[in-house]
Amino acid sequence: MKVKVCGITQMDQLTQLPELGVNYAGFIFYAPSPRFVGRFSLSGPVVKKAKLPLYKVGVFVDATYEQVMRRIEEFGLDMVQLHGHETPYECQKIAAHIDVIKAFRFSENDHVQWTIKDFYADTDAFLFDTGVPATKKEREDKTLYGGTGRKFNWNRLKGLEIRKPFFLSGGIEPTDVPTVKEFMKDSVANDMMAVDINSRFETSPGVKDLAKVATFIKELKGA
């Protein structure tokens, strides 16, 4: 099982990720997020130049094609994660240049397969995250698009045939290894390519607790 650490903002932490067994590093290009790279001194050209054995994933929320392309070039991104209300057509335009992960944020009553069905042709992977809750105030809170630390009910994925590689995400925390391993026994996990961790492994937004990340990966990848 591979691991993605999302919300990286520190160059020294980025360079340590491969030796911890991290396969994907996520960079948030969404200004309202407390993990927005623009709030930190992370330099695109320095990230681009660093030859690291991991995939650099740019995370966007309803960004324009031009904004995404600019960040791909600036940071030398390997993949793009579209985390907003992007349409299949918008995914397709970007997927002509780079691998696209379409993120879906599930609330309790959303129908998983109905939600994802139109995105198969124009994306390379899916990411299943926790949805914005139903109250109007919470829906309007732009910081709730991702990195919320909230879990959705993964059991709703069990038994489904996704038929596309997916990332399992949403509030995964250091003590979740047994739950993730249990989930991996289900047939749906045949398509699971990685576990995505973020806010539950931080000392402050954008700053990861690498000791917690290391322990989680050791336990997850261990027998």
Ligand SMILES: O=C(O)c1ccccc1NCC(=O)[C@H](O)[C@H](O)COP(=O)(O)O
């Ligand atoms: O992390 C953010 O601040 C963020 C903001 C806006 C859109 C997406 C964002 N994160 C994307 C991720 O892939 C997160 O890892 C995912 O939402 C899970 O985060 P968490 O619930 O903290 O584990």
